[in-house]
Amino acid sequence: MVVEEILRRLPSLNEGERFILGIDGLSRSGKTTLTQKIQNKLQKASLPVVTYHIDDYVVEREKRYHTGYESWYEYYFLQWDVQALKGGLFKALEKESGLVILEGVFLQREEWRRFFDFVVYLQCSRELRFSREGEGTRKKITKFKERYWKAEGYYIATVDPERQADLIVKSPS
Known part of the structure; x- marks a missing residue:
């Protein structure tokens, strides 16, 4: 149902045209799963689609841990090379044609x-997202509180992703 709703909102593209779809959401909200479902549906219909994952652009560990900044700051501001993404990946996306999904x-x-033509935001409670972590990972609750949840709180407070998104989708439980 969700996939069909998203696909209904996308334009038909002529040869050489491009449309960049962003699948946004907090950690473990279901972004990769939703992206895969969209991609599978399009491939079954023989429609071209290219998918990128922002986590493929995470910088080396020493650039994002123990840098002297607070842990949440490292995650939000240092996890990815923001300028390289902006000047590299996002500029390259402008040269693609067809549907491009960035998750x-x-x-x-x-x-x-x-850079996005349309953004879907996956809404998912912290409790559900945390329950999707492995048992060993859930034991590191302090890391979640100090790194991930504070960075997510900053994102929500400063960017307000639900307000900016073109479509909000509730993540399945």
């Missing part, structure tokens, strides 16, 4: 939002 957390940041 990842914090996609509606000011530096990146203008």
Whole structure:
């Protein structure tokens, strides 16, 4: 149902045209799963689609941990090379044709939002997202509180992704 709703909102593209769809949401909200479902549906219909994952552009560990900044700041501001993404990946996307899907957390940041033609935001409670983590990972609750949840709170407070998104989708439980 959700996939069909998203696809209904996308334009028909002529040869050489491009449309960039962003799948945004917080950690473990279901972004990758939704992206895969959209991609599968389009491929079954023989429609061209290219998918990118922002996590493929995470910088080396030493650039995002123990940098002297607070842990949440490292996650939000240092996890990805923001300028390289802006000047590299996002510029390259402008040369693609067909439907391009970019999936990842914090996609509606000011530096990146203008590159998208349409953004879907996956709404999912912190409790559900945390329950999707592995048992060993859930034992590191302090890391979640200090790194991930504070960065997510910053994103919600400063960017307001639900207000900016073109479509809000509730993540299935």
